[in-house]
Amino acid sequence: MAFSRRGNEVMVVDNYLHRRLALKHKMPPLVALPELPERCQIWKSVSGYEISHAIGDIQDFEFLEGIVADFKPDTIIHYAQQRSAPFSMKGIEEARLTLMNNITTTFNLIWAVMRHAPKAHIIKLGTLGEYGTPNIDIEEGWIDIEHKGRKDRMLYPRQGGSLYHTTKIHDTDLLWFYVRTYGLTVTDIMQGPVYGVVTDETENHPDLLTAFDYDDIYGTVVNRFVVQAVAGIPLTVYGKGGQTRGFLNIRDTMQAIVLVAENRPKTGEMRILNQFTEQFNISEIADKVCKAALSLGIEAKVAHLENPRLELEEHYYKAAVNKLAELGLKPTMLTEKVLREMLEYVKEHQHKIDKTLIMPRVRWSHALQHA
Amino acid sequence: MAFSRRGNEVMVVDNYLHRRLALKHKMPPLVALPELPERCQIWKSVSGYEISHAIGDIQDFEFLEGIVADFKPDTIIHYAQQRSAPFSMKGIEEARLTLMNNITTTFNLIWAVMRHAPKAHIIKLGTLGEYGTPNIDIEEGWIDIEHKGRKDRMLYPRQGGSLYHTTKIHDTDLLWFYVRTYGLTVTDIMQGPVYGVVTDETENHPDLLTAFDYDDIYGTVVNRFVVQAVAGIPLTVYGKGGQTRGFLNIRDTMQAIVLVAENRPKTGEMRILNQFTEQFNISEIADKVCKAALSLGIEAKVAHLENPRLELEEHYYKAAVNKLAELGLKPTMLTEKVLREMLEYVKEHQHKIDKTLIMPRVRWSHALQHA
Numbered sequence: 001m002a003f004s005r006r007g008n009e010v011m012v013v014d015n016y017l018h019r020r021l022a023l024k025h026k027m028p029p030l031v032a033l034p035e036l037p038e039r040c041q042i043w044k045s046v047s048g049y050e051i052s053h054a055i056g057d058i059q060d061f062e063f064l065e066g067i068v069a070d071f072k073p074d075t076i077i078h079y080a081q082q083r084s085a086p087f088s089m090k091g092i093e094e095a096r097l098t099l100m101n102n103i104t105t106t107f108n109l110i111w112a113v114m115r116h117a118p119k120a121h122i123i124k125l126g127t128l129g130e131y132g133t134p135n136i137d138i139e140e141g142w143i144d145i146e147h148k149g150r151k152d153r154m155l156y157p158r159q160g161g162s163l164y165h166t167t168k169i170h171d172t173d174l175l176w177f178y179v180r181t182y183g184l185t186v187t188d189i190m191q192g193p194v195y196g197v198v199t200d201e202t203e204n205h206p207d208l209l210t211a212f213d214y215d216d217i218y219g220t221v222v223n224r225f226v227v228q229a230v231a232g233i234p235l236t237v238y239g240k241g242g243q244t245r246g247f248l249n250i251r252d253t254m255q256a257i258v259l260v261a262e263n264r265p266k267t268g269e270m271r272i273l274n275q276f277t278e279q280f281n282i283s284e285i286a287d288k289v290c291k292a293a294l295s296l297g298i299e300a301k302v303a304h305l306e307n308p309r310l311e312l313e314e315h316y317y318k319a320a321v322n323k324l325a326e327l328g329l330k331p332t333m334l335t336e337k338v339l340r341e342m343l344e345y346v347k348e349h350q351h352k353i354d355k356t357l358i359m360p361r362v363r364w365s366h367a368l369q370h371a
Numbered sequence: 372m373a374f375s376r377r378g379n380e381v382m383v384v385d386n387y388l389h390r391r392l393a394l395k396h397k398m399p400p401l402v403a404l405p406e407l408p409e410r411c412q413i414w415k416s417v418s419g420y421e422i423s424h425a426i427g428d429i430q431d432f433e434f435l436e437g438i439v440a441d442f443k444p445d446t447i448i449h450y451a452q453q454r455s456a457p458f459s460m461k462g463i464e465e466a467r468l469t470l471m472n473n474i475t476t477t478f479n480l481i482w483a484v485m486r487h488a489p490k491a492h493i494i495k496l497g498t499l500g501e502y503g504t505p506n507i508d509i510e511e512g513w514i515d516i517e518h519k520g521r522k523d524r525m526l527y528p529r530q531g532g533s534l535y536h537t538t539k540i541h542d543t544d545l546l547w548f549y550v551r552t553y554g555l556t557v558t559d560i561m562q563g564p565v566y567g568v569v570t571d572e573t574e575n576h577p578d579l580l581t582a583f584d585y586d587d588i589y590g591t592v593v594n595r596f597v598v599q600a601v602a603g604i605p606l607t608v609y610g611k612g613g614q615t616r617g618f619l620n621i622r623d624t625m626q627a628i629v630l631v632a633e634n635r636p637k638t639g640e641m642r643i644l645n646q647f648t649e650q651f652n653i654s655e656i657a658d659k660v661c662k663a664a665l666s667l668g669i670e671a672k673v674a675h676l677e678n679p680r681l682e683l684e685e686h687y688y689k690a691a692v693n694k695l696a697e698l699g700l701k702p703t704m705l706t707e708k709v710l711r712e713m714l715e716y717v718k719e720h721q722h723k724i725d726k727t728l729i730m731p732r733v734r735w736s737h738a739l740q741h742a
Binding site: 061095143154169170181 | 467474475482506514516518519521523525528530531547553681
């Protein structure tokens with residue numbers, strides 16, 4: 001929608017993986033959304049612009065190849081990933097699905113582009129989680145290493161905290177190999193956790209919104225805390241709550257992708273950008289949600305849970321985030337106003353909250369317990 | 372055989388992938404070898420020891436799981452990889468086979484071990500090619516990075532020169548993730564190109580030898596040069612020939628694996644070792660083969676070919692290789708005697724050489740030429 005309203009010809013390809021998994025694992029979004037064809041029609045009625053679509057799985061190379069050959073895109077935004085860390089840690093089938101889906105979609109995309117649109121700019125959604133939580137500053141993709149009196153610029157060493165994050169490292173390695181071998185043009189945006197509901201394009205129609213997930217598997221932390229506050233259950237902070245991440249508003253994800261598409265890297269370049277707006281630890285997020293809730297008359301509490309994940313709960317964290325600002329990104333901050341908007345959206349749909357979905361069901365040690 | 376003759380109970384699992392690809396792509400080894408069941412029988416008649424075997428594909432998880440659950444191995448040596456770089460660069464089908472085979476076998480092995488033999492020591496064959504040719508010293512798996520006044524010990528940044536090498540980087544990331552999450556015990560041996568024909572176990576029977584591949588896709592450089600010298604065709608040095616790698620004798624691969632198995636890392640450790648004996652560039656290898664050939668009365672010549680690969684032809688190369696020496700490895704050097712043994716073995720089978728198999732058929736830029 002962001003590209004369409006700027007006058008671009010846009011095509012969306014979806015295999016409904018997220019929806020199918022949500023059904024199978026009983027983790028519906030807070031508000032049910034119409035399917036893609038209906039959403040395209042609504043968009044047309046709201047904006048006057050047409051978005052074409054195809055329902056299919058880009059793990060099927062021939063399907064994808066046909067689309068790329070016909071549509072000849074200038075820019076491809078690659079979102080076709082299983083992108084939940086807890087899902088990837090649930091069991092062998094979920095792990096396998098994540099690994100296979102994520103590597104196959106990227107591989108097929110690379111080959112479809114090489115064959116039919118070699119000049120296309122591939123924008124891949126990465127994650128800051130690829131870097132993990134190292135004890136040195138995180139740079140944007142590359143690091144200058146001085147070692148035993150010699151120097152080189154190398155891919156920043158990556159170490160993800162879940163199988164999902166590890167598959168994103170695989171993607172980076174795969175794209176970087178094909179970029180330097182065949183001159184593909186790629187931007188990899190390494191994003192932190194996203195919060196928020198509304199973008200410029202979706203505020204005019206509730207059926208155009210993004211799915212608001214709040215369960216333990218799909219829901220990211222701000223969403224979960226907001227739902228817990230509204231539902232009158234304590235905000236579940238995992239462990240000490242000192243886990244620090246860089247967060248961003250959903251409006252800024254759209255802003256970033258448009259900026260990146262309109263400012264292509266050089267042909268044959270693999271450009272890697274980090275994106276987040278503010279760093280918080282989990283306890284700070286909980287405090288902010290409690291404070292915003294109180295301003296709406298909701299008294300929220302915090303409960304520390306045993307951490308279901310394997311992660312450092314207190315650690316150094318400093319990540320560079322300069323390149324998007326240089327392209328002109330105007331950051332949206334996590335203000336009390338933004339949190340109040342989220343709380344109000346959830347309150348409006350309060351009767352739909354299923355409280356049983358929020359407590360963590362997936363433990364990182366799960367596989368061994370069942371061994 | 373090396374483990375069997377030391378009194379261990381040994382089982383071999385093979386899906387004949389290497390043989391099937393050799394047939395399909397018409398690249399037979401110099402000497403045809405009997406299949407696995409017959410080789411096990413010959414071994415028994417020669418040594419008195421039994422080696423059990425199963426023919427099947429460990430991409431089939433249930434097949435692998437059954438074997439691990441029944442056999443309950445203490446040590447697993449993971450060779451189940453498509454391990455030819457040129458093969459992985461041939462076209463989309465070969466690339467896909469390499470990517471899928473290599474990631475799936477490693478993933479299945481990890482889960483079979485987690486479920487049925489969580490204390491087993493996984494020995495994975497890696498490759499020095501994962502590191503590429505950086506401008507700083509290559510360390511054994513990990514590097515201490517000092518950056519902006521802070522320090523961390525991180526996975527050495529990897530950048531492989533082919534899709535095959537990239538899949539080995541995937542393996543490393545996958546194993547390292549499951550090691551630190553579930554406490555698996557892994558040794559990753561990063562080997563350079565291997566040369567040689569005979570080991571202590573195979574010298575007593577020609578049908579126990581390893582396949583001697585000399586074609587452009589399976590054959591490594593020393594094998595190819597030896598065959599070219601015997602066949603009276605010039606030794607094909609790719610480009611300037613300044614490409615430097617660390618080489619090792621096939622006897623030392625066996626020595627290393629036995630040493631590594633007999634000296635387990637700590638439970639829950641991912642130990643990464645580099646292995647090569649001597650560094651040479653390709654021109655130096657060609658000179659050595661010419662000299663050894665001359666001592667047998669064969670006059671060999673060198674021809675510089677346009678490089679079919681994308682790689683630096685002159686570069687810094689210094690890789691650490693201390694840990695195997697600390698375990699007691701006694702290196703075998705690439706002496707004139709060793710090369711003469713190889714030349715004599717090939718001469719004995721000279722009539723079987725197919726000269727059409729040696730010139731490079733796969734160019735790294737192949738995919739784009741056909742786009």
